[in-house]
Amino acid sequence: MANKPTAILDFGTSKILALMAEEISGQKLTITSVGMAQYDGYMNGAWNEPDKVTDAIAAAIGAMEEKVSAHVRRIYVGVPGEFVRIYVIEAKVSLQGADPKVTSEDVEKLQAQATEMLDKPSGAIIHRSPAWFRIDDGPKTLEPVDQKGSTLEGMISFVVADQFFISDVSKRLRQIGIEASGFFSSSVGEAIQLIPFEERDKTAVLVDVGYLSTEVMTVEGDAVIWQKVLPIGGAHITLDLTYGFHKPFELCEKVKRAYSFTDTKTRGIEVETEDGKSETFEGEKVSMIVEARVDEILEMIEDAIERSGIRLGRDSVYYFTGGGLMPMKDARIYITDKLNHNVREGKAKIDKLKPTQIYTSGSGLLELVFNALDMESEDEGFFGKIKRLFGR
Secondary structure, eight states, X not given: OOOOOEEEEEEOSSEEEEEEEEOOTTOOOEEEEEEEEEOOOEETTEESSHHHHHHHHHHHHHHHHHHHTOOOOEEEEEEOGGGEEEEEEEEEEEXXXXXXXXXXXXXXXXXXXXXXXXXXXXXXXXXXXXXEEEETTOOOBSOOTXXXXXXXXXXXXXXXXXXXXXXXXXXXXHXXXXXXXXXXXXXXXXXXXXXXXHHHTTOEEEEEEOSSOEEEEEEETTEEEEEEEESOOHHHHHHHHHHHHTOOHHHHHHHHHHOBTTTHHHHOEEEEOTTSOEEEEOHHHHHHHHHHHHHHHHHHHHHHHHHHTOOOOTTOXXXXXXXXXTTSBTHHHHHHHHHTSOEEEOOOSOTTSSSGGGGHHHHHHHHXXXXXXXXXXXXXXXXXXXXXXXXX
16 A cells, blocks of 8 residues: 555553554555553443543544644544454355356355344444355365355354444544544454464464453454453552552552562562652562462453353463553463463564553554555455455
8 A cells, every 4th residue: 555644543441542654665564653641441331431531532642643743634443342242153155157166256245144144233343254164064264265165154253343432432533623534343453463373273362451451352263253351450450459558559550560470479579659769569468469360360261261152272372462461570471370271472563662562452453454455455356355454
């Protein structure tokens, strides 16, 4: 696509992130500006402080604009997991002809049939992507075109966004003179960017531990096939420290950020107070408080996956990301030991933004938007677009 700058807006549970980037002559995305604003987030499908959301949006976009001395008039918006529902539909079509083989038209027909079977859910479909295709009773594939057989079946995932979120954010953007160019699933962008295709082919798990909540999703092929938002996150670790030490929240947040799962218990933690003095926190007590809450988060994640009905193999990989847990030193090592699973850390492809864990959602959303814009500029069938979208 052209080197026209494109802006995205990503909503976390404690911050709103605005990113501007451009792609020149097919090269990798270049971030040209970043803006961020803290706010009180959302819970149970609603804003925690609705009167302050518009100001936070304006602050994030304004900070982004200031760095490039430009005014944004259109922006693409990420819909967080709190405001989406995942539907998975299996469909089947017969292949035609004397020597039938799958065409791109057959793939489009199957996905159109799956869309009809969805039966008009409340909300807006913002993504439709395949988990797998199968010809007759053969193996699963994401590249069925030109394969011979009599029937084509497939599992198609739909991401449906709450109309409340779309209408509310569109209205808030108009109030500050900006148009929402489109809505995309932040979860889909994050999952596809962070998890290599070979891992998604075996079904993988992505866990994004945020500030107020944790998103757990399973990913197969090019689709998020299940998602659950848990009402627990990094802020709950900090709250436990405030109760345990009877210290201010801001000070305990520093303690959490300085925590190491491998050596804090023996060394303790020293942080700077508001008046510039140093205060030491006894390591064994800090570890007891932190690990108790982290263990609870991990138990809730495992329980949610078990209840989902999704079958995972021993070779299925868990990817963890998000600013609520992963910036803590050696978090991956601790999680791997507790879950007894292959755990990897998902990091954004934006090396200059630190810590990278808090930018994974925005980074994935940005890449998803750019790929979608690329597809619009190409004259290709639906299946060709899907292949381009997920970069194989």
